[in-house]
Structures are given as structure tokens and as C-alpha cells.
Amino acid sequence: MARRVRSGRSGAALVIALGTLAAACAAPGGNSPQPQATATSPASAAPACGSAPITMSGYFETGFPLPKALTTEFTKQHPNVTWNVREDQFAVITQNAPRVLADNPPDLMRLPQVSELVKDDLLKNLDGYATAFGWDKWPASQLEQLRLGQGGRPRGEGSLYALGLNMSMTGLFYNKKLAAQIGMSEPPATLAELDQALDKAKQAGLTPIMQFNGGATGGLAFPLQNLMASYGPAAPINDWIFQKPGATIDTPANLQATQHLEKWIKAGYFQKDVNAVDYATMMSRFIDGQGLFMFNGDWESGNLDKQMAGNVGFTLMPPAEQGGKRAAMSAPLTFGIAANAKNADCAAFFLNWVATDKRAREIGVEIGGSRPMGPADAYMPDVAADKVTASTLAAGADIAKDDGAMDFIANATGAIYAKSWTPNLQKLVAGKQTPQGLLKTVQSDYAGQLEGN
Amino acid sequence: MTPRSAHRRPAATRLRGARGLAGWLFILPALAFYTVFVLRPITLTFQYSLYDWNGIGPSTWVGLANYGKVFTDPDLFDSLVNAFQLIVFFSAIPVVLGLAIAATIRRIAASRLALVARTVLFLPQVIPLVAAGIAWSWLLASTGVVNQLLTLAGLSGVTRAWLGDFATALPAVGMIGAWVLLGLCTLLLLAGMSKIDPALYEAARLDGAGPWREFVSITVPSLRQEIAVCVTVTVIAALASFDIVYIATQGGPGNTTMVPGLQIFYLAFSEREVGTASALAMVLMLLVIACALPIQWFAKDGGK
Secondary structure (H helix, E strand, C coil): CCHHHHHHHHHHHHHHHHHHHHHCCCCCCCCCCCCCCCCCCCCCCCCCCCCCCCCEEEEEEEECHHHHHHHHHHHHHCCEEEEEEEEEEEHHHHHHHHHHHHHHHEEEECCCCCHHHHHHCCCCCCCCHHHHCCCHHHCHHHHHHHEEHHHCCCCCEECCCCCCEECEEEEEEHHHHHHHCCCCCCCCHHHHHHHHHHHHHHCCCCCCCCCCCCCCCCCCHHHHHHHHHHHHHHHHHHCCCCCCCCCCCCCCCHHHHHHHHHHHHHCEECCHHHHHHHHHHHHHHHHHCCCEEEEEHHHHHHHHHHHHHCCCCECCCCCCCCCCCCEEEEEEEEEEEEECCHHHHHHHHHHHHHHHHHHHHHHHHHCCCCCCCCCCCCCCCCCCCCCCHHHHHHHHHHHHCCCCEEECHCCCCCHHHHHHHHHHHHHHCCCCCHHHHHHHHHHHHHHHHHHHC | CCCHHHHHHHHHHHHHHHHHHHHHHHHHHHHHHHHHCCCCCCHHHHHHHEECCCCCCCCCCCCCCHHHHHHHHHHHHHHHHHHHHHHHHHHHHHHHHHHHHHHHHHCCCCCHHHHHHHHHHHHHHHHHHHHHHHHHHHHHCCHHHHHHHHHHHCCCCHHCCCCHCCCCCCHHHHHHHHHHHHHHHHHHHHHCCCCCCCCHHHHHHHHHCHHHHHHHHHEEEEEECHHHHHHHHHHHHCCCCCCCHHCCCCCCCCCCCCHHHHHHHHHHHCCHHHHHHHHHHHHHHHHHHHHHHHHHHHHHHHCC
């Protein structure tokens, strides 16, 4: 008897359970409110933070002190504004970005690759602010990477969806003491000279290039893209990163670059365990004097000036031919405003303040180590000439002259770095992938990801 | 039907109903949690697996196409193959080694050494997996303790970055798992051994059985239930592994340590292909059930 009762009741329980589940029956995504981002921001009088107390919500990256230093200074100058800041690792921000922007829209947020966020209408269109504050009169190259066409494609033109706190610059850092040891008094001026220096370092028993390529972060993408820019023009690489129709990474110049990288690998110019080295290990080894060169960016300038004072130099990647055009990965430290942010005007005012306020620009250089954004004739803080920060800032001017700023090939799509560049570069190191195969695989993954979106 | 029985019946039904209702009230909280946190996510995952969806925008119905992708995309399929390779390390080593260690500890049960051995072996189970992963990635680094010991032993030729080498990364991750799960298996098996009737051993010894014979004929058969539990838990740990791999290698180098758990995470949060991620999750769940159920049946039949 008890058994029969039980079965009857469990039927009822099943009904209850299914009832709870029934709520899930609508198609996913269909019933969630879509942010309305299509409306452009007001273009009338320049927006500001007002004088009433206001709390700004920020979502920043852990380990980078610049945004915090800027918000602290901003509050000092505008006491009615306080900041409620949440911090996460960049990888976590990348994974969280869409949901955070949709469910809990921050006023100001450190952004990963923006194409898909724009496609989903999660970011505020900043065209109105650009007109109001005069951002559209800044050098166009500063904002190019932050402009997107309708639906997020292509990048490089169209409406403005984000702004940078500064403009980072990448190239080759080198250890001056080790350079002297192999008789390198000047940074190499051509690719052939760089090859010679690497060979001399190898002969001298040094690690010629300290790089990372372990886990899910294929750091050999740094030397690879630099080699690409050495062998060919920067524009087609940018077209590929910007997802322009018909763009391909599988070009003859890029093949030469990848073959050159393979030559470096086979010659033993990278550490033997490069596939197990992460970014932090690379940094500590380079600071420890274990490598001659390191491909990295000026976000480390301040750090290296402190830890290797006077012993570190910076140069842009040399061109293949003497006097050829130089190019470098150079991208804004991207920040954006959520489409549904409560205090969008104040966030825009803050971004403008970062680029134009004297003290903010000083903080940008001292703490950020990179070139501030802003008008071409804006105030530039002085940096002692013997500091590596001075070299990285000067490199910015060279790149602007040669029109050689590139975004990072890892930023072409949201998943291209972890899913395609990284495993294939790791295979190239292990001799399990050919240069031609690498470019073909990445191109087909890229095409697949664009199609999927 | 007599008046008496007519009276009694409704009373009995009422009583039964009341008692049943009370019983259901008691399990209601648990049932609610189970429904909200287990049944609902499973149902939702199944539903998502039938759509092409990026997690935010509108979704498109694609039927079973995502399941087709799980079995045809080499990246996704390879991660399933890797998970099965991990079973060797996560299950076979801890269970076999655990049996040997438990048998040894039982023989010296009274000594202080047994207590120390038990504690040391169980310690990895107490340490969070993330901490274990970090510690082991240091030990296995090219300048880590493992390579230092090998160099000391004159084996500098075999030293390498164990987690960064295509041939050794998966076994290295497997060894971390074996280290974690060995203590659990040893303790479970040891507990099982303490329930075996000592008279059995005495009888065997009178019949002239040596330690090996005792182990094979008495210890192992008596531990059938415990071994089944060990195998079930470790097989699930191997198939559903995530933390150790995420910390130690993140699936690299070149996807050699990619496991379904990690792949699902990347698909859903980095590639934003929620549909494919959900399909892989459903496949993984069914695989775990398909592996765990036979072990359970085997244990039950053996017990009878």
C-alpha cells in the first residue's frame, strides 16, 4: 500500500518539478530585455558631472594602477564624484563583459575586443560626445581602432564606441649590460642586424629572446606580428584585424615572416621551455637579466625603469631594409561606457578629462608609461632622457610619422587568440606545425568565427 | 461491505494521506533545491544545446546540429579522447596503488608510522585543487624541484618543462590528479579492510596462504564495494576534470591537455557559442553516466 501512495505522490512531485522547469521553455535570449544603444549620446552642450553627489561604477583590470590613480585624482578635482570600482583579471573581464554590460551596466569599463559587444548593442555610441568634446579633431589614428561599422563590422571606420586612457606602444626591450657583452652599442637598424645580434647572443651562451608562449597565451604572436610588419606593410594586417571583407592573414609577406619566426625557433633563440613560460615568468626572468631581448609593450616601461634602472633600452622592430618604414602594435587602453549606464555623461566627461587635464596627462605618463590620448598639440609631460619611458614615448612619434600603428593580431576576433594563434604557435615551437599550415589554419578559424557571429 | 469496514477505510486513507503529506513536506526543501539547482540547469542546458546563441542576443533554432559539431569538430572530439586518457591516471593509478598502500598500512596498523602515512596520503585531499595545481606547476617547471632531482640523479638528459612539452603535458597533468586522488582511495579502502572478518585471514593462513594469496583471495574480493566507489569517484573526476588543467596548462600546449570541462568553459565564455558548449556539456553528462552506471551494477551484482 505504502508503495502505491509513494508512486502517486512522486507523480505529483514530477508535475511540480516540471512546472518549475516550464519557465525555461521560451527560446533563450528572446525574452531578455535588449539594451537600447542605437540612440546617439546628446550632442548639445558639453556634458559634465554636475555638482550633486554622484557615485560612478567602474569595472577595471587588476594589476594596472593607472585607472585607479586617475579616478583618485578626478575625485580630488571634482569632490562630488566618488567611484565604486570593481576589479578583475583581464581574462575574467573578457569572459564577463557581455553579461556585465547587459545585467549590471557599469558607467566606465575596461573593455576587451569590442566587435561583438557593439554587435549586441551593449556599448554606448560615443559620436555625440566626440562632437561635443571635440574628440573628432584629435589625430584620427588614435580613434581608428575604436570605430566600428553597423553591427560591429568592419572595425576601423564608423561610429566611436570606446576611448583609450592612453595609447600603448610595443617593440623590443633589451638588456643594456648583455648588449654591451656582445658588442651591440646601438639597437639594430635592420632585420639582418637583429639576426646578427641574436646569433652573437646565442654564441655567447645568452638567451637571445625572452618570451612567453605557455598555457592559453601564445606570446610568440608578439615577435610574429613584428616580423610581419618588417616584411610587409601594416595596412593589410590592420584590414584583417578590422574584419574588412576579403582580408586574409595568409599572404606571401606573412608567410616569409612566419618562416623567419620558425628560423628563430630552430636556431634556439627562444628559451627551450618557452611553451611552459607565462607572462609573469618571462618578466621576472628578463628583469633578472636572463635574456637579451624581450618583445613587449610600454605598459611595462615604468616597472622596468624601477627594477632595471639604467640597464634597459627600447627599440621599435627594425624594418627588413635600411630606412624602411617601421610599424608596431599600438593600441588604446580601451575603456567604454555601457549602453544603459546611469551616469554616461559623467563617464564621458571623465574620459575627456583624462586626455586633456594637465595633471591627468602627467599621471598617464608617470604611472601608465604610455602616450596620453588627446589633441596633437596637447601638453606633454617631461621624462628624463635616460629612462626607457622616454624611448617608448619617442617611438610613438616615429610610428605616427610612418603611419605604422597596428592593432594586435590577437584582437581580430574575441576567440582567435586562445583558440587559434596560441595552439598553433605552440605547435610551431614543437615542430608540429609548418609556417604555411599555421597561417592557413588561423585564416580558416577566423573565417569560421566571422561566419558564426 | 459491513458498516464497520466502511468506517475504517476512509480513516485509514485519511491517516495514510496525512502521513504521506507530512513526508512530502519534509522532503520539500530538498526537492526545491534539487529542482532549482540541478533539474532546471540540466533542462536549460539541453534547451540551449538546440540553439545557436551567443548568450546575449537573439537565438536561432538549429536542432541537433550542435551535437553533430561535438563529434565532427576535431578540437571538441579530441578533448573527449583526452578525458578518457586521464582515466588511466585519475583512476587506475590511485586504485591500484591505493590497494597496495592500504594493505601495507593495515599490516602495520598499530604503529605510529601507519598514522603518519594515513595523514600524509590524505593531505592532498584537503588542499584545494587550485593550490595543488599551482604548487605542481612550480614543481614541474623547467627549473622546478622535479628537474632538480633528476639532474642530481644524473638524469639531466630527460629534464624538460613537463607541462609545456607536447609528449609529457597530459601525463604530467594526470600525475597531479593521481596525487590528489590517491589519498581518498587509500582511506576508503583502508576503512573497507577494517570490516573484513579477521577469522578469514586466520583460516587462510591455516590453509597455508601467503600474504599475496591473502590479498588476492580475501582482501580484494571483500573490498568489491569500496573499489567500485573509488573507481566511480575517480572516473567522474577524470571525465569532469577542470580545475587542475585550468591552473596547470589551460589546455596547452597546442590543445594537448584540452578536456571537455575546459572546452565547455572556453566555448561558452570566450567563443560565446553557448549552444555548442551546452551540447558538449550534455554529451559529457551522458558519458559520465554511461561510465558510472556499469560500475555500480558490477558492484551490486558482486555483492549478492
